[in-house]
Amino acid sequence: MVFRGIQLAVISAASSAALLAFSAPAYAVESQSYVVNWFAGAANTQPDNCVGGINPPLEDQFHKELLLTGMQPVQADKVIKDYLNNENGHDVDTAIRYRGRYNGRPVNVFNNPQTIPDPKMKAVVGKAGYGFNLDGKGADDPKAFQDPETLEKGVDNQLFRAVGCLEGFRGSLANHPTFWYWIWQTIRDSQPAWLVTISGEDLTKDGPVTFTFDRALEYMVSNSGGEARADVTYRIDPDPRSHNVFKGEIKDGVAYVTEHGNFKMLQNSWGVPELNIRNFHMRMKINKDRSMEAILGGYQPWHHLYFAFAHGGLSRETSTGSLAGIYHLLKSNADADPDPKTGQNRAISSSYHMKAVPVFAVPPEPPKTAPPKPVASVGGPVPASR
């Protein structure tokens, strides 16, 4: 797969105009926009990257955590039996939801995952993982992966390491993990589409480019088979909370982000409501069928991720695995942005796989009335590098 094949004929004046309106550089004479078809954690599951196998089934995790709360084994056995048999739902839900303990009193474990002792779930031990060398330590970083595609060493992707031994997070670029697949498939037809535009003097040749990320005003249009439809026109949402511009370059047919700033994108709250990625990296290539694939990543606040995993409560937990366990996995594998008081890292390196198809992205027509003032960003921006 190489970054070739962009035809001048398919580049619309409208999308070029859109880019110019959104701070594209003066040399941009050619541009191509894409709508994001798939967005998922970049997993690289291997048969042997979880010591002794993956984490046990959810009912086993529940049982273990109930015992950690001081519940008697016979009581825990009853809860799990009822859970598996779908009986005594209220009692089961209460026991599992309120399995946290604070001053000896039951508390909602999804909201207060720290109220349960770390169940010490497994994390990935393998060395192959997608992403980027974010901290510059290279091969000297003992926690780092080697990217199986670029063969770069020192790749930081602690999110994959943290959750990669849970069944719902295992997968590959070709077969996205169940959790990410489910989330994106659920929200992509009912949230404003994500747009990516690359512009440069000649997109078929090596040289400087500019990447622009926006949300559309329209939802993604899909074909009857469920995949995003190519060549559809989207209007760019002028909301600055999802507008990103990065400098980059095409080298040997692959387009890279070279100026690593902060990436931000609003999303349906079923997923991560606001995606914030610091030290943003991306590499992108064009497939023969004109679709685009990219690996992108950086550091993101791990409590944002925890919220995305946990806010569905017990129903969400059936696809993620123990949320209390995930909380402790994220916390212990976080690798950036240490809290100045506690030293606890507040950000975790992560990588995502993105697939997109070519579309037209155009500016919205001028509003007939003054637009409302943008609401302040939820949670504020990701802190700058310390």
Place this chain on the structure above:
Amino acid sequence: MNRKFGIGFAGAVGLALVVGSFLPSTETSAADKGAAISHTPGVPVTRRLSPQQYRSVIRDVFGDTVALGGRFEPELRRDGLLAVGAGYASVTSTGMQQFESMSRAIASQVVDEAHRDLLISCKPKAANAPDDACAHQFLERTGRALYGRPLTKEELRVQVNAANMGAKDLKDFYQGLWLSLASMLSSPDFLFRYETLEKKTEKNGVYDLDAYSKASRLSFFLWNSRPDEDLLKAAANGDLDSSRGIRRQVERMMASSRIEEGLRAFFTDMLGLDEIDAMAKDSVIYPKFDTMIAQDSKEQTLRTIMNIVYKQNGDYRQIFTTPTTFLTRRLGAIYNVPIVNNAANGGPELWREYTFSPDDPRAGIVSQMSFVALHSHPGRSSPTLRGKAIREILLCQKVPAPPGNVDFSLFNDPNAPNKTARERLTAHVANPVCAGCHKLTDPMGLALENFDGLGSYRTTENGVEIDASGGLDRSQFTNAAGLGKAVAESPAATTCVINRMVSYGLGRTPDRNEMPWVKDLEKQFSGEGYSVLKLMERVATDPAFYKASAPKPNVAPATSTN
């Protein structure tokens, strides 16, 4: 009025077909006999209402809040038109069940509490008992609107009696009315369009249609629906017995926006756009295809044509060359052009005018999805089907069917070395048995090869550059735009639309005797800037349009009863 059916209507099920089988009415006409014509006209034709005509009549009579609640039988295309096929169409027992079902559903809605105050202009003295006067009033008015003529005294008496008996038995005036209304809606007088000759007008075996038949022919021709109140009044007071009276009605009707409905119905029929409803594509090969895009493609072509022939009242031939069309956001994805839709997410898509650049091969309706996708296979394009469609639909020329023993192996072999349709067809027509017909179709169809089986633009097929050159008779061209220009310049294209329009209005192909009339229309069409509106007006005001010969006694009507 004494109507003599060519075949009896034996109950609701098993309705037989009647084609041109009416004998002249014995009623007299007091008005003038209309202008003489120089040719012997053909016979009148009885036609089954098309689904669109059925919908239009129901809408006109009861408004657009009444749902039909049923399905129509497939239509029959003959001599290039459904309007002609309607004269050959019967009603199967299943189809009659559907008509029955619709008649009950429609009648139920008309008499229900939500509609009765609006649609039934009188109130019964008591809602739980018969009211002869109110039933009479409603059924007389409604029957006239549904049948396009007044009910005879006998017909009205039967319906009123039925309503009264029903009301008495069911102790509900409106339920009684429902029985009679449902009966009228499943009557052949409603489901078919009959034409009756006026005996008094006979000259050398040529008759005028009677006034209500004239009104019906005119109304379906211009508006694709039954006559409205003004036209029925004109029929009743004798206005339609004079050329002046007919002209007055034609001018009124053509000034109405409803003329666009008539034009749309005609071009939908002529171009076979109804077939898009059943168009299927392989979703693996053409993932963008869905039924909404298919419907949009039909509407795109109609809007393109309406823009020229109706809004601009322009030259008909421009429909083959115009770079201007109308697109939705969905269609924009097929044509690979940016089309902004400002409607809310999930809302109906808006239509945008779009003009392709002058050097774009996308020009005219032949290059549009409705044509190139419809005349393709589910998984690939077809120069032969496309060329055949140009010959038969746009030029009214007949392309012979392939022989039964034709060998498609070279064409269909996926492992054959030929990469493009041109290469495959070249190999195929090496067989002289095939070559004759393919010479008629392929040179035109190959000019459309830049459009794949869905209508999206492409420059290569299986990695080989597409050669989109072609020819039509003496014209040679290099792409689809050139083909459109050649079609526009072909005299056959203008002759064809006249023939189709006359056939559409008469419900049959013009007889040989009527060709001088058609030739005259050709001259007028040319002299009036190829205006379709003018052509319609010429046809609608021509005395020949309202004359017919009586069916010959030895011509037996169809008698099959399936």
